[in-house]
Amino acid sequence: MSGIAGTKSSLTWAVHLSLVAMVLLWLFPTVGLFVSSFRTTDQISTGGWWKAMSSSEQSTTLRTSSPETQIGKDGVFLIEGNLFDEGSEAEISVWGTSSRSIDDYKAGDTAELKNGATITVAANGDYIMQSTETLTGKRGQRVFVTALTPPEFTLDNYKNVLFDENNREGMAKAFFNTLTVTIPATIIPILVAAFAAYALAWMDFPGRALLIAAVVGLLVVPLQLALIPLLKLHNEIGIGKGYLGAWLAHTGFGLPLAIYLLRNYMVGLPRDIIENAKVDGATDFQIFIKIILPLSFPALASFAIFQFLWTWNDLLVALVFLIDSSGETTVMTKQIVELLGTRGGNWEILATSAFVSIAVPLVVFFAMQKYLVRGLLAGSVK
Amino acid sequence: MHPAFQAILTIIIGVGGCVGYFYFSNQFLDKVVFPPKGVHAGRNITRANMIRPWLFLFPALTALGLYLAYPVFETLRLSLSERVPGGGSQFVGLANYEQMFSESKFWEAMRNNLLWLIVVPALSTVFGLIAAQLSDRVRWGNIAKSLIFMPMAISFVGAAVIFKLVYDTRPVDQDQIGVLNALYLFFGGNQPVTWLTQVPWNSFLLMIVLVWIQTGFAMVILSAALRGIPEETIEAAIVDGANPFQVFFKIKVPQIMSTIVVVWTTITIVVLKVFDIVFAMTNGQWETQVLANYMYDKLFRASDWGVGSASAMIIMLLVSPILVWNVYNARKEMQ
Numbered sequence: 201m202s203g204i205a206g207t208k209s210s211l212t213w214a215v216h217l218s219l220v221a222m223v224l225l226w227l228f229p230t231v232g233l234f235v236s237s238f239r240t241t242d243q244i245s246t247g248g249w250w251k252a253m254s255s256s257e258q259s260t261t262l263r264t265s266s267p268e269t270q271i272g273k274d275g276v277f278l279i280e281g282n283l284f285d286e287g288s289e290a291e292i293s294v295w296g297t298s299s300r301s302i303d304d305y306k307a308g309d310t311a312e313l314k315n316g317a318t319i320t321v322a323a324n325g326d327y328i329m330q331s332t333e334t335l336t337g338k339r340g341q342r343v344f345v346t347a348l349t350p351p352e353f354t355l356d357n358y359k360n361v362l363f364d365e366n367n368r369e370g371m372a373k374a375f376f377n378t379l380t381v382t383i384p385a386t387i388i389p390i391l392v393a394a395f396a397a398y399a400l401a402w403m404d405f406p407g408r409a410l411l412i413a414a415v416v417g418l419l420v421v422p423l424q425l426a427l428i429p430l431l432k433l434h435n436e437i438g439i440g441k442g443y444l445g446a447w448l449a450h451t452g453f454g455l456p457l458a459i460y461l462l463r464n465y466m467v468g469l470p471r472d473i474i475e476n477a478k479v480d481g482a483t484d485f486q487i488f489i490k491i492i493l494p495l496s497f498p499a500l501a502s503f504a505i506f507q508f509l510w511t512w513n514d515l516l517v518a519l520v521f522l523i524d525s526s527g528e529t530t531v532m533t534k535q536i537v538e539l540l541g542t543r544g545g546n547w548e549i550l551a552t553s554a555f556v557s558i559a560v561p562l563v564v565f566f567a568m569q570k571y572l573v574r575g576l577l578a579g580s581v582k
Numbered sequence: 583m584h585p586a587f588q589a590i591l592t593i594i595i596g597v598g599g600c601v602g603y604f605y606f607s608n609q610f611l612d613k614v615v616f617p618p619k620g621v622h623a624g625r626n627i628t629r630a631n632m633i634r635p636w637l638f639l640f641p642a643l644t645a646l647g648l649y650l651a652y653p654v655f656e657t658l659r660l661s662l663s664e665r666v667p668g669g670g671s672q673f674v675g676l677a678n679y680e681q682m683f684s685e686s687k688f689w690e691a692m693r694n695n696l697l698w699l700i701v702v703p704a705l706s707t708v709f710g711l712i713a714a715q716l717s718d719r720v721r722w723g724n725i726a727k728s729l730i731f732m733p734m735a736i737s738f739v740g741a742a743v744i745f746k747l748v749y750d751t752r753p754v755d756q757d758q759i760g761v762l763n764a765l766y767l768f769f770g771g772n773q774p775v776t777w778l779t780q781v782p783w784n785s786f787l788l789m790i791v792l793v794w795i796q797t798g799f800a801m802v803i804l805s806a807a808l809r810g811i812p813e814e815t816i817e818a819a820i821v822d823g824a825n826p827f828q829v830f831f832k833i834k835v836p837q838i839m840s841t842i843v844v845v846w847t848t849i850t851i852v853v854l855k856v857f858d859i860v861f862a863m864t865n866g867q868w869e870t871q872v873l874a875n876y877m878y879d880k881l882f883r884a885s886d887w888g889v890g891s892a893s894a895m896i897i898m899l900l901v902s903p904i905l906v907w908n909v910y911n912a913r914k915e916m917q
Contacts, residue, residue: 216720219713219717222713222726226794227729228761229745230736248757249747249759380588388593388596391600392600392642392645395600399638400639403635404635409913412912412916415646420901422854422898425657426650426653426657427653427881427894428894429652429653429660443588444592447596452646452648459642483612484608484634512737513736513737515857515861515862519878520882537739537862540862547750550743554743557737558735558737558740561736562732562735566728569728573731573802576799577803
């Protein structure tokens with residue numbers, strides 16, 4: 201179309217640039233969280249994530265080796281070593297020996313300590329501490345350094361959040377709970393809806409138009425209305441709060457969209473196939489199982505993705521129908537909200553937990569985007 | 583029993599039960615109730631075919647009725663009654679509504695909801711339209727669309743965390759880790775601002791989260807509509823000397839007006855139900871309350887089912903024009 205539109209080159213550039221700007225703007229917040237989830241606590245709290253790719257100035261407290269490692273030679277006692285962990289490429293700019301003045305000395309300078317010893321710290325963290333007397337004490341000398349640290353990423357946050365047995369956030373458990381809620385709540389409504397959609401699309405009976413209209417109406421009924429009556433109902437029939445209640449609720453709330461999507465798709469299937477099958481003596485049940493279901497696969501996939509995303513990302517239904525006072529059945533969204541409240545400052549845990557919960561829908565999204573788009577186009581009431 | 587086994591068992595029972603129900607009920611109808619043989623064979627086939635649709639519909643209708651239709655009426659009843667100690671309830675007329683209308687928090691929620699209703703659908707649709715138009719004109723448009731569409735897959739809670747980081751505030755003597763404050767200071771702000779407590783800006787900052795999510799949806803639908811425009815109309819306009827902007831605003835937009843309305847109303851419904859974002863980010867503090875969160879507060883924190891149900895009915899009331907409009911259109915389309 202751009203050919204016929206007689207596009208001018210300056211306008212083409214403007215189009216490219218504005219689209220790039222828009223994409224970056226939309227991507228930026230997510231990337232921020234993603235990058236943060238790979239940074240250490242120190243890194244997150246000392247600088248914005250956008251600086252994570254470049255070296256950053258960090259002030260930390262390090263220690264020399266303990267006096268037990270000193271070597272005595274010619275009346276001089278020495279402790280030698282490197283302040284940093286092995287493999288670190290940090291570069292010290294200034295340092296000090298007291299927390300009140302952390303920038304007294306430059307790299308390579310020699311400082312005099314209270315006990316008469318001297319210490320020299322090089323830019324790469326090598327230090328020599330020497331004294332004419334035996335160095336005493338159990339722990340090494342503290343050194344306050346300000347160092348230019350190269351970018352560094354870690355998987356520790358993920359290890360902590362997912363695999364640490366005794367972490368209190370329980371994201372691993374919540375992950376499996378979420379999965380437990382999601383899978384039955386995705387599969388069951390599909391089947392129930394498919395049969396109903398077939399009846400609404402291909403069977404003639406009085407009241408059909410009315411039922412279709414009712415389904416369209418129920419599409420927009422806010423789920424807020426259902427909370428109290430259904431909680432009451434679940435308590436009365438003995439389901440209470442738990443998985444069964446959540447599965448049933450998700451099934452009920454997902455049905456209007458499922459029926460609507462599937463009916464619209466099934467109506468469009470070629471009439472000949474179905475009538476030929478009928479002439480050949482197939483029953484409605486056989487037609488449904490052998491012809492309609494396989495042909496409706498794209499619509500089934502569309503709805504499955506919707507329902508999966510919706511149940512995986514849901515908070516309200518879980519809060520009301522699933523999570524009881526024991527908290528055993530908690531889901532990830534609930535855990536994250538809790539973290540936001542109690543540990544709002546612990547970005548490494550928050551970011552990682554959030555990303556664990558976001559990752560699965562994102563994979564589904566990118567893998568099956570085609571069906572999602574198709575479903576959206578069919579599902580928005582025209 | 584381990585929940586995972588319970589889940590697998592539920593899938594088996596659920597799926598097996600469904601298939602079994604449909605199979606055996608059909609068999610029962612054909613073989614036992616109205617067998618197509620004997621004296622009344624013809625009559626029996628007709629009768630069986632009259633009943634069969636209802637066999638297919640029964641599970642879905644039961645679930646729809648129980649989980650969506652019944653609650654509407656039950657909520658209406660609850661909103662007109664109050665619980666009496668020891669169980670049961672009694673009819674109190676409009677007392678719950680009166681109490682709700684006298685609360686300033688309710689009016690704050692109404693006011694904010696109206697703002698949300700104007701700002702979010704408008705911005706999402708406009709951004710979606712821009713993104714659709716731009717991405718249709720470049721070769722890497724599909725990648726761009728994918729990336730703008732991506733937030734649709736992210737939960738409201740996940741989005742809340744993402745934007746909490748954007749709005750984060752550190753003390754004045756430290757480096758800012760929130761982008762917004764970093765930019766604010768970079769462009770000459772005096773000291774970092776705790777954005778989520780700044781009335782009235784905080785409500786808009788929450789709206790941005792939803793706009794960010796919904797723009798992709800608008801873009802996908804509008805992009806399909808833009809592609810559906812007959813090329814002759816555009817060619818004719820260009821021949822007549824229209825510039826690209828005139829083509830867009832005077833030829834394209836009017837032709838996809840009905841789709842724009844659909845997108846707008848769909849996002850409106852999402853906005854009316856918005857709960858997670860406010861719940862997770864401010865929980866209605868600092869004058870950011872919205873109806874859905876107000877209702878949750880009343881139902882589960884104050885345990886006031888009467889007023890909670892009354893506010894749920896208000897949400898229903900706000901949705902119902904769209905409901906009627908959708909049903910009207912669907913019926914028109916079927917004829």
